[in-house]
Amino acid sequence: GDSVTQMEGPVTLSEEAFLTINCTYTATGYPSLFWYVQYPGEGLQLLLKATKADDKGSNKGFEATYRKETTSFHLEKGSVQVSDSAVYFCAPRGYSTLTFGKGTMLLVSP
Amino acid sequence: NAGVMQNPRHLVRRRGQEARLRCSPMKGHSHVYWYRQLPEEGLKFMVYLQKENIIDESGMPKERFSAEFPKEGPSILRIQQVVRGDSAAYFCASSRGRGHQETQYFGPGTRLLVL
Numbered sequence: 359g360d361s362v363t364q365m366e367g368p369v370t371l372s373e374e375a376f377l378t379i380n381c382t383y384t385a386t387g388y389p390s391l392f393w394y395v396q397y398p399g400e401g402l403q404l405l406l407k408a409t410k411a412d413d414k415g416s417n418k419g420f421e422a423t424y425r426k427e428t429t430s431f432h433l434e435k436g437s438v439q440v441s442d443s444a445v446y447f448c449a450p451r452g453y454s455t456l457t458f459g460k461g462t463m464l465l466v467s468p
Numbered sequence: 469n470a471g472v473m474q475n476p477r478h479l480v481r482r483r484g485q486e487a488r489l490r491c492s493p494m495k496g497h498s499h500v501y502w503y504r505q506l507p508e509e510g511l512k513f514m515v516y517l518q519k520e521n522i523i524d525e526s527g528m529p530k531e532r533f534s535a536e537f538p539k540e541g542p543s544i545l546r547i548q549q550v551v552r553g554d555s556a557a558y559f560c561a562s563s564r565g566r567g568h569q570e571t572q573y574f575g576p577g578t579r580l581l582v583l
Binding site for chain 2: 389456
């Protein structure tokens, strides 16, 4: 079945630092790729998505590019804020469902 | 423009009782998905339903768990004779259509605690 590997957290950064969260996946077929963010005690919010190879998804300063040849979808942000502290999930979507990894916790200090 | 709604937000049950979790999808969405999140884990798919039909239940435990999405009303995830291992956050998501490009939008979750 499909699977996702994300870098272990927590990732600890100072405000305005550059962020990269690595994500690689295995999937049958040609999935769409999603990043979701979860704040404490809340549900998942869609952060960005890409539906085909070389597409770049972007939102709120976050970006990720669909790399089919390396089966990767790494999340980047040029300058993080304290309010970006949350758990980030990479998820390929097959025909029916999303497949989630364990997520990566990001902690940003002032 | 309400999002996905779930209730209750928190549910406490004693072992052996039944738990009923409700999910109302976003307006215009007819596809509903249930996921379970155990502590320190990612979300695991349970079941995918479209109005009155179960499309994929490959993630549902074989016993005690059932789901429905009737023609009228919310989707229900039902857990009979709960055990401590059922304690988790249960999330519902909905989408407008089917297919890998469709975005799933998540509700706030129901946190089930089994005593």
